[in-house]
Amino acid sequence: MASKFGLAGGIPERRVRPVWDAIDSRQFKNALKLSTALLAKFPNSPYALALKALILERMGKPDEALSVCLSAKELLYKNDSILMDDLTLSTLQIAFQRLDHLDLATSCYEYACGKFPTNLELMMGLFNCYVREYSFVKQQQTAIKMYKLVGEERFLLWAVCSIQLQVFCGNGGEKLLLLAEGLLKKHVASHSLHEPEALIVYLSVLEQQAKYGDALEILSGKLGSLLMIEVDRLRIQGRLLARAGDYTAAASIFQKILELSPDDWECFLHYLGCLLEDDSSWVNGVLNDPIAPPKFLDCKLSHLPDEMFDSRISDASAFMQKLQADTSDNTIRCPYLANLEVERRKHLYGKGDDDKLMEALMQYFFRFGHLACFTTDVEVFVEILTPDKKTEFLEKLMKSSESPSPVPAKALGQSITLLKVQQLISKMYKLSESELEGSACQMVETYCKNLPLSKDLDPQESMYGEELLSMVCNVLVQVIEFVQFKERLQHSNQYLMARVEAPILQLKQNADNIEEEECVLESLKYGIHFIELSNEIGSKSLTFNEDLPSRPWWTPTSEKNYLLGPFEGISYYPREDMTKDREANIRRVIERKSLLPRMVYLSIQSASALLKENIKVNGSVSGPKISSDLKFLLERYAKLLGFSFSNAIEVVVGVSGGQKPSSTIASDLIDWLNFAVFLNAWNLSSHEIAQPDGNGHGHRPGAWHIVDSLLEMYVLEKVRSMDPQICSPCVDLPILVQLVTEPLAWHVLVLQSSVRSSLPSGKKKKKGGSDQPNTPLSHAIRDSIQSVCGTVEHVTKWLREQINRPEDENLETILSFLHKKGQNEGGPGQVFKILETSVSSINETQLGERISQAVKAWSPVDVARKIVTGKCTVASKFLKICESKLKSLHAMKQQIAQV
């Protein structure tokens, strides 16, 4: 190709390089300058254009980038003499892909391949285009073409994989697999196979058709030697045999693997499963959740007759005994843990013996109790025990700890394990507060006492007993694959949430200026798309990809901050049903959130339509339509909150008037206030809410009043609850911020819209007197502005106070809080004191210099100072938001005064 002669896309390499260098170092301005210069020299080069498009896209100018891309494409199509090299096309492809136009990239490659049907490089590019678009059939066709052209193994495999994808994704029948098998067979006959991956693909095609016998034959034949790691080959063999139902043969294969690698736990489970003729691990492999696999290996009750079950179990035990005897390596745990699994199977079969299980647990503890992984190893087995037996197990562990291991590090490990088991069986949560604090203190003391053990360790090794500290915290608070993976990610709830939140954030950021806000709304197609999204959610399958078990149980979630208690009934990990609740909850939240953009839009429209009655807005939606649309959404919103429309109205009216307690709507506070704001906006054009105060005005100041008083009520309540700010954990601050940046901001928008439309605009001068009918409304608006102003000012004042407090005073508050608690024998202060004492009583010779330095650096004042600084930063950011809100409110006040 051209690039071989020092040319890149028809342009000398030395001219192109600086552009790429600039792009790679992210100096896009410079890159653009260079590429413009390049284009001046080569105005008709599609490659130069593609480069420019790429740069424009990176600079955040997608529209310009797209038009440059399109002219490059046009040049390619128009001028036959122009080079069609892969470099040009792939550069263009990157630009198109980033612009979300994979289809255009594909058509460029299709065109090029049509012109040069034997160019392998271009065809590979085309194949990749189809891969990106998930067009499996076209992938297959292109791969076959390449295979026919050069007969290479890899192209055949590409074709076969494309076929497998069609079958996996439900668009192709079994016949396609037969085709794939035939292609492979033919190729093997003429060329054999050369890559291990090729053999794996071949086997998987057979396995997919349940042709286990054929697969086994190939594996044991000459081709099998492609798999050079013996254990790998044996694993496949075992799996195929088990799938084919030949459990005896499969068990002996797994036995062989265990002899080669005695610590392979999964293999042991397969071995035992095959002995007991349990096919569950082969059948439902697909159904299991791959992210949070069940802790219990699912197994079927064995259907074997009694004697056979006994003899198989004793075979397994004997084999494990042998493995234990054969291995000298004392890090190998599998043959020992196997005893526990054997007891568990007996239990499942109805022949369990709790005492034997307990004995096996104790044996395992004596051997491996000092290891950090002991607790996770035995977790599933402890679960089988009844609560009484669990307590008994714990007691036995405690008793054994009275005669600890003579090796100090081991003894420490064992005592940590003991505490972990305690946490595992939820003992901790049943203890009283003082007992808990006692055990926390004990842990910290153990930690301090054992610091000398770490003297000889390297700085970067973890210290012995480090886990103790994190446990203290727990106590004190109480290919084919790729496609499937992509689907999983796309169904992710977080992805969806992010998709909804992104525009809402944009709306929030621009909420101070109604014109800008309208631009944003326009770019969101007035939120219509999100309504559709919300409609779909019910039927969509969402995936939940969070890796929950890796976080401590008290990690705050968006729904619940566990740190605030109560601690009743919290198990170590989130329970299954809690997870379900959580998932349903997230669904509802996304559904509600995705209604927001449209409601904001309609509310603005509703407020402006009111004053220019019957004027068509934006030429599309007319007043009555807005009103009915908005009502429809309000009804849905209410339903998502669990209320009917009329009940929901009652709730907001009741709460704002003080007839209902403010806690009624506290759980979904933001959503309720949003509801009230939009309700008011809707009322502007529908006038449907009856007027209890009977002042006889056409427009209901009452609805304004509801919003105003709700906003005021809750904002003030939140501010009050956080005084003094620095001491409390500040859980209410995010809610307060959300109050100001969501419902309050939307309300300000409604106000802006009302004010704007009541102002005489440049051309259409209002006739004198036409203001008259709106006077009560103008009053209502004026009052509302006044009220919101007052609310925001209150927040601003409080924030200023917080920010202006001297840092030392804040520090003092936090520290005294700790000390105070420490004095009355309880609270976190006690642990704190132990740490403090240990800092002041360091024995350098005992600890070695490094550790004592590290301990000294543990200064509570510094930590507190960081907390204070962080909080002040947040407060000043928030203050800025409030100030800009105030500014626009004051501007409105002036405007409305002129009317």
Add this chain to the structure above:
Amino acid sequence: MTTIRRFCCNDLLRFASVNLDHLTETFNMSFYMTYLARWPDYFHVAEGPGSRVMGYIMGKVEGQGESWHGHVTAVSVAPEYRRQQLAKKLMNLLEEISDKIDKAYFVDLFVRASNTPAIKMYEKLGYVIYRRVLRYYSGEEDGLDMRKALSRDVEKKSIIPLKRPITPDELEYD
């Protein structure tokens, strides 16, 4: 108690426990997926009882002629499974693959010059410091390029240490 198997995409969503460590770097998804797609043989995960992720190793094979070699990009073990020779097992597996399947001349890896425990471990596994790469880590800390010769490099030419340190732009590969 380890089952070492190939890493798969879904493991990316559950290996956080291994990566939550101040010395371990977490890359973006596409980085891992590139490795998975291009060198599936060089990306393995170790699973313990209850399907817990204990640790993983990722690497690649690259180079030309006598510098055709396996490279360890990352090897990491979760805290509760340390001091059990798991890293050793993972390293041995990668070496075996480089040696037997890809017939590479050597395996290499980069390590922070300050990471003494890791350097000691690699030395125990037979690696030697081949050269020092100045300011390799974020332009601050030096990196050490450590190598272990495989059976194909009979004379062990690949591991004769260089006399002078080099700068990152002198490196042959990324």
